[in-house]
Amino acid sequence: MNKLINMSIKGKLIIVGGGINTAENIPSHLPKEEALNDFFYQNGILKKIIEESKLKENSRIEIITTASQSPKLAAESYIKAFKLLSATNVAHLDINTRVDALHPDSLARLDEANVVLFSGGDQLRLTSTIGGTPFQQKLLQKYYHEDFIYAGTSAGAAAASSSMIYQGASNDALLKGAVEMNSGLGLIDSIIVDTHFIQRGRIGRLFQAVTGNPMKIGIGLSEDTGLIISDNNNKMTAIGSGSVIL
Known part of the structure; x- marks a missing residue:
């Protein structure tokens, strides 16, 4: 893994603070011309993921719901949303156990994917299931x-870095040990990500995390808001409808 860290990076990270607009509240009877003017279609995060991917609408997109307590419902929501945006090759890669992460079919599907989207939920469940496996x-x-493209929302975003916050309330953040951290999936080493940042008032715990890891940049992502990190991790572009705090 150390060899990987020292090499140039060809892929992109898209990390999101949770609460992605999946257009579930858009009425089905809405005329197409009006729907196309909706933020979901024109500037939404899922639209950006498609635009940034290798084959655009034809990219193979795998939804991975390891972190979720309702994996099928979460996958169905994203699959429906991507299809509304004309994506033609979207599926649910269901990895619930470490055995699933070892299965040849799971590895073959990852090998063919242009995009993976890791859903929200429990980031410790995600890393303990996938971490250290051939899938990782x-x-x-x-x-x-x-x-x-590695895209992650909420837990999927927090788990993307080498060091991740997995527990701790912001109002207790100044107490020793109140903010708990663990190893993430290791796609990027220089940041610590916190999600639902504005909505859940998490600035205190991100301060604590960065104080304990002063070589890291703390990134707070509000809901339906993300960053595209590309060009060997030297470029960040904000996307979505909310705020990004560094």
């Missing part, structure tokens, strides 16, 4: 060597 290794290899 292949994920890193694709990110470093291919025109590939």
Whole structure:
């Protein structure tokens, strides 16, 4: 893994603070011309993921819901939303156990993917299921060597970095040990990500996390808001409808 960290990066990270607009509240009877003017279609995060991907609407997109307590419902929501945006090749890659992360079919599907989207939920469940498996290794290899997108929302965003916050309330953040951290999936080493940042008042715990890891940049992402990190991690572009705090 150390060799990977020192190499140039061909892939992109798209990390989101949760609460992605999936257009579930858009009435089905809305005329197409009006719907196309909606933020979801023109500037929404899922639209940006498609635009940034290698094959655009034809990219193979795998939804990974390991962190979620309702994996099928979460996957169905994203699949429906991507299809509304004319994506033609979207599926649910269901990894609930470490055995799933070892299965040849799971590895083959990851190998063919242009985009993976990791859903929200419990980031510790995500990293403890995938961390240290061939699935994680292949994920890193694709990110470093291919025109590939790792997209993560909420737990999926927090888990993207080498060091992740997984527990702790902001109002207790100044108490020793109140903010708990663990190893993430290791796609990027220089940041610590906190999600639902504005909505849940998490500035205190991000301060504490950065104080304990002073070589890291703390990034707070509000809901339906994200960053595209590209060009060997030297470029960040804000997307979505809210605020990004560095």
